[in-house]
Amino acid sequence: ACVQHRIIDDALQILNVMKTRGLAPTIKSFNALLNALLWSKRTDEFWDTFRAMSRLSIWPSLYTFNIVIDGFCQQGRIEKAHEFVIQIERDGYTPDVVIYNSLIDGFCKAGELSKAKDVFLKMVDKGILANLWTYNILISSHCKKGDMEGVIGLWDSMLESGLVPDAFTNNALVDGLCRKWKMEEVERKLEKMVDEGFVMDSVTYNILINGYCKEGNVQQAFKLCEEMWQIGLVPSVKTYGAIIDGLCKRGDMQEAEKLLKEIEDNGPSPNSIIYNMMINGYCRQGRMDEAFGLHDKMVQKGLVPDVVTYNRLISGLCKKGLLQEADQNMTQMIHTGLVPN
């Protein structure tokens, strides 16, 4: 419960109370905690907890291993994840489909589709059946790469295995098509999909809205956003993000500001990604005062500028020839613990 309510510290405290009373938590409790520590990026405490487990003679399960594997993947340490899988195999464990899925996804996200395929083949070779998640991982990464031939092959073998595509599969496909086709063509394909029973959800809308924005058609994006409300879907920060970025990219900072104000007042509260878009918009126009104004505003709201924020500001300053200011910002960025990329 603590983990679900994002109060990890309370969970840690309860664990301590249990320890003083000589009660042993189960492996499931530890797994929940380990996972929570991982997505809070509390890596040190993660390993501390991991080690504490074996001191209590509580042995990790495949769930535990997968949390570790996925953690390595999220940090981009995919080779480390791979080694870890090999190690647990040596220790006599048999990785399950979820572990393979994590590894496949890790390689896909790292852009190494051929290695992902190697892992996939190894899994099949060991007699472990791919499930829908496996196909969703592979299909979405091929979609992102624009390899629609590959997608067709995967889609067929998914159907041959008796698996039925779900919202994730279909949305991944629509997203891939949006990146490759004109929106007009996407709409025609989408119509067919809907005829065949696909129900559009808010992710589908976000994908379409993003597609139209990328095509420069912000008008249609607004229309779809309106449509969401009409059918009972609530636009999220990602929905507005797609539109705000569309407006910023076409240089319409007035409209972007208007929309930002709207969501600040009664929408989903804007995150640092939204402010980055705005900052980038102003930087492109050389309006550094406004850009820094937004930087200050985001800090005031308790948001933390990230690498993207600084990259945009530094780039904007450089383009204006303000190298000294750019340098100062880079120093400041490093000072806050960020690593220039």
Added chain:
RNA sequence: CGCACUACUCUUCAUC
């Protein structure tokens, strides 16, 4: 001690 129930892991959408 065993069993059952409940809680734990992997996939789709916005920024350089």
